Amino acid sequence: MAATRYRRFLRLCEEWPLDQTKKGRDLGAFIRQRVAQGFREGESTQITDPEKCDQMYESLARIHSAYYKNKYPRLRNTSFTGVTVEECRMVLATDNMKQMEEMKKGMWKKLREKLTGKPEEVTKEYV
Known part of the structure; x- marks a missing residue:
């Protein structure tokens, strides 16, 4: 039964799009990572709570299929x-x-970073 769950999650991961503009913050990449952690041994992984696993899959499938977007149209x-x-x-x-964060920095921080070559460490003295 774990093999079937594993294949369903893999199919969902394949269908889930990756957003290249959100490097390190993409939901599709996060889901792939969590599936890899959850099924470390692939199809032979022992699932401790099959009900919870099925609920998680169904929830992700509803998000992916835009179930709530279609149910409650804007x-x-x-x-x-x-x-x-x-x-x-x-x-x-x-x-x-990143550009917005750079714009938020004050003039002195930018100048200090240019002179030292590295970003300023925030210490408790200055906070």
């Missing part, structure tokens, strides 16, 4: 701020988030 594809889905994706991309 009137508009914007948020309360008026930002569209594409604009949100652009803002949440890892590269853009």
Whole structure:
């Protein structure tokens, strides 16, 4: 029975898309990693709680199939701020988030990093 569960999870991982703009923060990559941890021995892995495993699979399958998006359709594809889905994706991309963090740094921190060649360590003295 563990072999069947393992194959179902593998099929789900294959179907789940990877978002290359969210390096290190992508849900698809995280799910793949957790499946690899959960099924270390592949099809011969012993599952301690089959019910919980099945519930987890069903939950992930509903998310992947957009079950709730279809069940509760939205009137508009914007948020309360008026930002569209594409604009949100652009803002949440890892590269853009790094740029935003760089913009948040003060002038002295930027200057200190340029002179020392490494980012400043936050110490309790200055916090």
